[in-house]
């Protein structure tokens with residue numbers, strides 16, 4: 001098992017973001033963490049990287065309790081830091097290689113080519129779609145057991161999303177990596193997912209294998225998610 005949450009509660013001041021969460025995530029799978037805005041998706045990912053800590057309960061990654069050091073095991077895609085704006089695409093790659101011993105520069109260069117990013121272009125001059133692609137390259141080129149993608153396709157057009165999905169499927173190592181995609185835009189990720197988790201108001205309100213949904217219940221992920229939300233009165 002790669003990731004385990006045991007009775008995890010996270011509060012920000014009085015605001016309860018997660019309430020007694022239990023989870024077990026296996027290697028070689030792509031999980032969709034699906035929920036509306038403010039349901040606790042980003043908090044779940046931040047807890048896995050050790051960026052925030054639980055108030056109660058515990059989280060392990062590869063059997064070890066999460067600490068600040070856990071970020072070495074986790075590639076986490078969120079927003080690109082402002083710090084990188086003046087860098088060229090090529091320069092960011094070499095910077096990442098210097099920061100993360102697990103960063104595979106060969107793989108990053110292949111991805112840059114495949115996703116048609118110009119190596120000499122400055123980050124601040126990239127279109128929104130190309131920024132999205134670059135973030136994906138930086139995440140997928142790390143050989144970590146855990147890959148976390150927070151809203152990877154948000155605001156991107158269909159062509160960009162398609163190219164990103166192709167790269168994701170090609171470059172994930174399904175023999176050992178666990179991938180979590182947090183999103184509220186379900187259509188975009190449906191084809192990628194092995195298992196889905198529905199989160200609402202800090203609770204996991206559903207966890208299913210996508211194959212079971214389709215074959216036994218005849219439901220798409222979107223249908224299932226809507227059903228889960230209706231049960232909660234959303």
Ligand SMILES: Nc1ncnc2c1ncn2[C@@H]1O[C@H](COP(=O)(O)OP(=O)(O)OP(=O)(O)O)[C@@H](O)[C@H]1O
Nearest residue numbers: 012015016017035036037038039040041042043044
């Ligand atoms: N730093 C913070 N300080 C205070 N409250 C926070 C903080 N971060 C998140 N929250 C609150 O915790 C709850 C869960 O937030 P979280 O960002 O995990 O949800 P989310 O599902 O990722 O939402 P979104 O899709 O909008 O990013 C929300 O009610 C949010 O307002």
